[in-house]
Amino acid sequence: MELFYHPLSRYSQKVLLGLYEKQANFYPRVTELRDPLQRQAFSKLYPLCKLPLLKCADGSLLPESSIIIEYLDHHIRAGTRLLPADLDDCLRVRLWDRIIDNDISNQLFLLEQQLSMAQEHRNELAMAQVRQKLMQVFNGIDEELANSHWLVGDGFTLADCALLPCLEPAFTLLDLLELENLNRYRQQARLRGAWELVADEAALAAAEEMTGLKFIP
Ligand SMILES: N[C@@H](CCC(=O)N[C@@H](CS)C(=O)NCC(=O)O)C(=O)O
Incomplete structure (x- = not known):
């Protein structure tokens, strides 16, 4: 298998986490x-031009982080089971995965976009609304975590693969320190071996960009 990804893309990190949890072999x-040249070459492979993209062992191409993780979970028996066998648990996992992608990850992206603009060009009202919505979702997650170790029950799942890449950016942009269960979850996430691998690669890529070691086209 081959994974087309970028270490600083949240949806890529979500799939990398899934791959490490499944102890899967893949070419990065x-x-x-x-x-522009890499973009052009990649768009021939996948015209929508979004990362991540998995090239499966049979040569077929699979986009969309959640679908890739479902594929991995179905085809690889080793490692963590990311979609529970129980149908009700599985639906809760899929529900949280959707909420996290739509109502956290994409909203964080909007906020980051605004913050990358000069102050006078920012839409402060829209930013406040996004922040409020994000706080609502994180309050819901905090309540959920009062009774479960990971997001859905005691096992690490697809829902956690979706949430972990959002955590540090969310703690940077929002005031989440009073959410006790979420803070406990954040500490425990930092100790998860698979996440450490993903976070280390992201930190290295960020440092290379910051120091100018890596040229940004
Ligand atoms: N729903 C997609 C979202 C993928 C996505 O938005 N990827 C971003 C990077 S995090 C991307 O490739 N953006 C490039 C672009 O839109 O030009 C998934 O879950 O994989």
Whole structure:
């Protein structure tokens, strides 16, 4: 298998986490979509031009982080079971996965976009609304975590693969320190071996960009 991804993309991190949890072998294909040549080459593979993209062992191509993780969970028996066998638990996992992608990850992206603009061009009202919605979702997650170790029950699942890449950006952009259960979850996430691998690669990529060691096209 080959994974086309970028270490700083949240949806890529979600799939990397799934791959490490499943102890899967794969060829890493770091793809820089800010480079016009790489973007052009990648768009021939996947015209919607979004990362991550999995090239399966049979050569077929699979986009969309949640679908990739479902594929991995179905085809690889080793490692963590990311979609529970029990149908009700599985539906809760899928529900949280959707909520996290739509109502956290994509909203964080909107906030980050606004913050990358000069102050006078920012839409402060829209930013406040996004922040309020995000706080609502994180309050719900905090309540959920009062009774469960990971997001859905005691086992690490697809829902956690979706949430972990959002945690540090969310703690940077929002005031989440008073959410006790979420803070406990954050500490425990930092100690998860698979996440450490993903976070280390992201930190290295961020440092290379900051120091100018890596040229951003
Ligand atoms: N729903 C997709 C979202 C993928 C996505 O938005 N990827 C971003 C990077 S995090 C991307 O490739 N953006 C490039 C672009 O839109 O040009 C998934 O779950 O994989």
